[in-house]
Amino acid sequence: MDLFSPVALGELQLANRVVMAPLTRLRCGGEGVPGDLVVEHYRQRAGLGMIITEGAWPSPQSRGYVGQPGIVTDEQVAGWRRVADAVHERGGLVVMQLMHAGRVTHPEINGGRRVEAPSPIAIEGVARTPGGKLPYPVPAELTTDDVRGIVQDVVLAARRAIEAGLDGVELHGANGYLLHEFLSPAANERTDEYGGTPANRARLVVEVVTAVAEAVGAGRVGLRISPEHNIQGAFETDGADLLLTYGSLLDQLRPLGLAYLSVLHQEPGGELVQELRRRFGGPLIANSGFGTVTTREEAVQLIDAAHAEAVAVGRAVIANPDLVERWAGEHPENEPQPHLFYSNGAEGYTDYPVLEQAG
Numbered sequence: 552m553d554l555f556s557p558v559a560l561g562e563l564q565l566a567n568r569v570v571m572a573p574l575t576r577l578r579c580g581g582e583g584v585p586g587d588l589v590v591e592h593y594r595q596r597a598g599l600g601m602i603i604t605e606g607a608w609p610s611p612q613s614r615g616y617v618g619q620p621g622i623v624t625d626e627q628v629a630g631w632r633r634v635a636d637a638v639h640e641r642g643g644l645v646v647m648q649l650m651h652a653g654r655v656t657h658p659e660i661n662g663g664r665r666v667e668a669p670s671p672i673a674i675e676g677v678a679r680t681p682g683g684k685l686p687y688p689v690p691a692e693l694t695t696d697d698v699r700g701i702v703q704d705v706v707l708a709a710r711r712a713i714e715a716g717l718d719g720v721e722l723h724g725a726n727g728y729l730l731h732e733f734l735s736p737a738a739n740e741r742t743d744e745y746g747g748t749p750a751n752r753a754r755l756v757v758e759v760v761t762a763v764a765e766a767v768g769a770g771r772v773g774l775r776i777s778p779e780h781n782i783q784g785a786f787e788t789d790g791a792d793l794l795l796t797y798g799s800l801l802d803q804l805r806p807l808g809l810a811y812l813s814v815l816h817q818e819p820g821g822e823l824v825q826e827l828r829r830r831f832g833g834p835l836i837a838n839s840g841f842g843t844v845t846t847r848e849e850a851v852q853l854i855d856a857a858h859a860e861a862v863a864v865g866r867a868v869i870a871n872p873d874l875v876e877r878w879a880g881e882h883p884e885n886e887p888q889p890h891l892f893y894s895n896g897a898e899g900y901t902d903y904p905v906l907e908q909a910g
């Protein structure tokens with residue numbers, strides 16, 4: 552298969568297999584509303600096969616970063632509608648990543664609300680709050696009823712994303728945020744039906760994905776996972792337990808007929824990811840993680856070898872709004888500027904040149 556050929560991920564019809572990975576950029580201000588700059592950023596990248604937005608918070612307490620967008624208030628929905636319209640005008644597709652940060656936040660970030668997680672275990676490190684860096688707090692252990700409430704929050708957020716005109720939603724089950732915290736024995740020490748065994752640790756993700764699929768249609772719902780990713784205290788070190796947990800999850804998701812499974816793992820073509828792909832039984836979007844920047848060569852190889860249906864590309868898309876054109880023609884690329892990933896304003900965000908402007 553060819554990286555530049557079309558592909559269907561459920562109901563999503565992509566013109567090519569280069570997908571914009573979800574990329575948090577923190578330019579949505581104190582109210583979490585995408586404005587002109589954010590609209591322009593996504594509009595510029597509409598030539599990707601599909602855009603997956605930065606993680607958006609489904610409830611105020613689930614906000615992980617200052618400047619992160621939400622999908623809760625009417626103003627946020629209106630902002631996202633402008634993003635969707637701008638991408639659609641250029642013939643693109645845009646799916647929203649829904650992200651509950653779990654314990655990776657601080658009351659100084661989420662408006663003084665409590666920090667929620669499966670178990671009262673703080674992560675190491677510091678949160679960047681408006682008042683400076685502060686140690687992550689010990690989170691409150693969610694009650695069983697609280698957990699059910701989160702399912703409802705995420706369903707509402709998914710409905711709002713669709714109401715805003717987005718083409719679909721992706722549940723963020725990766726990188727040490729809430730859903731990954733439930734999956735990982737390092738973060739989940741619960742004794743109710745949401746912890747204790749691999750199937751119990753998978754339960755919340757199964758419930759959230761199933762409920763969202765019922766609400767907006769499975770063919771436009773994806774899930775992102777990052778098994779074995781050593782990040783934010785959610786490291787899964789027991790291979791047998793991992794396979795049982797993610798296997799249970801994917802066996803239960805398989806009958807839903809979701810649009811796609813997106814996996815962040817350093818070896819997308821390796822045994823683990825390919826086993827999870829078989830268990831899921833639907834389209835796979837691959838990404839080899841933060842270690843090395845995804846290159847054209849890697850993306851071409853993943854599709855040529857049939858290791859995935861599409862490839863999620865992060866930093867190269869930040870730096871090259873016209874990445875598909877550049878990769879298709881083997882043109883030179885702009886270099887990403889990591890010190891501007893989480894800064895403010897247009898610099899390092901909407902000012903990367905496209906081909907005809909370059910040199």
Ligand SMILES: Cc1cc2nc3c(=O)[nH]c(=O)nc-3n(C[C@H](O)[C@H](O)[C@H](O)COP(=O)(O)O)c2cc1C
Nearest residue numbers: 572573574575606840841843844845864865866892
């Ligand atoms: C600035 C930045 C922000 C990111 N934000 C998110 C995010 O909101 N959600 C997510 O699932 N992954 C996020 N990631 C991970 C990327 O989606 C991707 O997996 C990672 O950058 C590795 O791919 P690459 O080598 O193509 O950049 C982020 C990565 C970067 C560099």
